């Protein structure tokens with residue numbers, strides 16, 4: 122299924138790219154353009170036609186193939202310059218037959234025209250009026266042809282070079298993904314081999330490059346200026362890769378330009394060079410485009426190649442988008458400088474050309490997308506961010522599509538359409554697979570909803586996977602939110618959902634009015650997504666969760682419970698009442714060998730007051746009749762003694778844990794390979810990562826860190 126999906130995406134994307142009919146210029150083309158360009162600069166065989174100036178028309182087969190005097194002059198020039206050979210005959214044949222010369226053309230044909238032309242050829246006077254029509258074949262100056270050749274080569278080989286540099290970018294990024302994918306898949310396929318790769322070099326690489334946050338500790342905690350979040354800082358390896366992408370692309374755009382004096386296209390070197398830079402940056406920007414869209418999609422086949430999380434792809438999505446915009450901006454600035462090298466009237470009419478207008482629309486829309494995509498706005502209202510983002514993305518797509526049509530690069534935009542459409546179709550197929558089940562949604566404890574839903578699919582639930590839920594209510598059916606799946610049984614899934622300010626708050630308001638705070642709500646489920654961390658491939662695991670990060674790690678603990686593996690599950694919660702929404706699951710751990718420790722950071726809250734009074738939301742029990750009847754679970758969590766009796770297999774510790782100390786102890790005492798898995802609050806997860814990095818060398822066994830928190834909003 123996965124393979125099929127991947128192949129389909131690849132096929133859609135590559136078909137779309139192949140569809141583009143962009144042009145790669147050859148030596149024969151440059152030679153013919155140089156000769157015919159100089160010929161028509163000297164005299165006139167082919168007058169201008171509608172929509173094409175005299176100079177441009179002279180370079181076309183419709184000129185040199187149809188006018189025998191021009192063809193004769195061209196062949197004389199090609200012979201004179203040493204450009205005439207078998208490859209040239211093939212090229213001319215392809216250009217002239219059958220559209221312009223109905224009879225078959227071959228070497229004999231061209232030799233005949235050449236011999237005939239040599240009998241009548243003239244050398245035009247220096248003072249010849251170039252706009253007058255000549256009726257004899259002409260000789261042209263070799264130095265002029267060389268200049269023209271260089272000018273055309275300069276102009277059009279820049280396109281070929283840009284395409285090659287863009288392909289080089291793809292190749293380098295693909296190499297990085299393949300190497301990373303081999304590393305990640307080896308953890309699953311060859312765990313024995315990986316456990317042996319634990320020498321000083323491997324440890325240093327992981328401690329200094331692949332594992333740490335870029336700077337000190339923060340990866341999931343966003344960077345803040347004056348208390349305002351401005352963005353996530355990637356891991357150090359991701360930052361290095363992003364920096365290298367910038368370096369590669371800046372270098373790719375910075376070199377290989379020179380101006381040709383006597384250039385038939387441009388008289389001003391400034392305009393000429395800015396046009397080259399503009400063409401190069403525009404083409405390089407186009408290579409970013411499919412990646413930007415692919416990396417933002419849920420159904421991105423590269424996830425299966427690399428085993429990267431969606432959050433990592435989202436990191437690259439954001440950074441490559443910035444490159445896309447920056448290079449589009451350079452392209453626009455370059456074109457503006459270039460346009461100023463023309464007279465003002467021409468500039469004004471040029472700017473009104475729809476081809477330019479669409480390019481400007483796309484660039485402006487990209488800029489607005491970057492501005493509206495900042496973390497502050499994503500967090501303020503994710504749904505508004507998403508809708509505006511999609512609308513602007515449509516403008517970028519249409520703008521780019523029409524802007525690049527002239528050059529035959531629409532394969533890029535078609536591939537974007539293919540990637541996007543594929544993602545949407547797969548989402549619908551997945552949702553249809555879940556058949557819009559009726560979920561039981563219950564308000565549990567202070568700030569949590571429990572959603573339980575039958576699983577009609579053959580999907581085997583893996584710990585740590587997540588799915589997007591749409592609650593089929595008029596106010597929310599169009600939204601889909603990610604939640605980690607709890608694998609209750611083969612036929613049932615559940616989700617523990619923290620109540621926040623959007624759709625979850627709407628559900629809370631609905632449930633508070635319902636008897637026993639429970640309702641049946643139809644849901645659409647798009648999933649499963651994400652990989653399970655390969656903790657089962659290690660000898661022991663330290664699973665560290667905080668708050669609502671527990672579902673995936675609980676599933677890991679249950680999965681590992683019946684193996685030889687030794688498991689320690691640490692759950693950090695704010696108060697005792699938070700246990701109520703995972704009470705049944707915690708009780709299930711009793712029959713297992715999982716060592717469970719629960720840290721309660723504010724242990725007094727539940728003891729000082731009855732359940733639910735520490736938070737306005739919690740007072741639901743006072744607001745309605747149904748709320749007055751507390752459930753048996755809630756009654757139990759009112760008493761710490763009772764909780765501890767219910768969960769005798771759990772060690773309770775009150776106060777904040779010293780994460781570094783816990784991680785250090787586990788690593789130091791590890792008796793075999795150790796997987797440290799973390800999910801929960803951003804700062805807790807960052808602390809675990811930091812702890813693993815700091816203590817990686819303290820065990821002689823292989824220690825790996827897996828993060829199940831995904832932060833992209």
Ligand SMILES: Cc1cc2nc3c(=O)[nH]c(=O)nc-3n(C[C@H](O)[C@H](O)[C@H](O)COP(=O)(O)OP(=O)(O)OC[C@H]3O[C@@H](n4cnc5c(N)ncnc54)[C@H](O)[C@@H]3O)c2cc1C
Pocket residue numbers: 499500501502503504587601602603604605606616617618619620621622623624625626669672831832833834
């Ligand atoms: C892979 C993954 C797994 C998750 N698992 C759980 C879980 O098991 N339990 C749980 O309680 N929460 C989980 N979350 C967080 C959960 O998705 C958000 O809390 C939820 O979407 C908030 O919905 P809301 O409309 O009430 O949020 P709002 O109040 O509108 O927003 C609150 C915050 O939630 C984030 N958010 C909102 N919508 C989305 C969205 N569609 N995608 C990503 N982030 C969003 C935004 O950053 C926002 O700041 C998970 C998130 C991810 C990315």
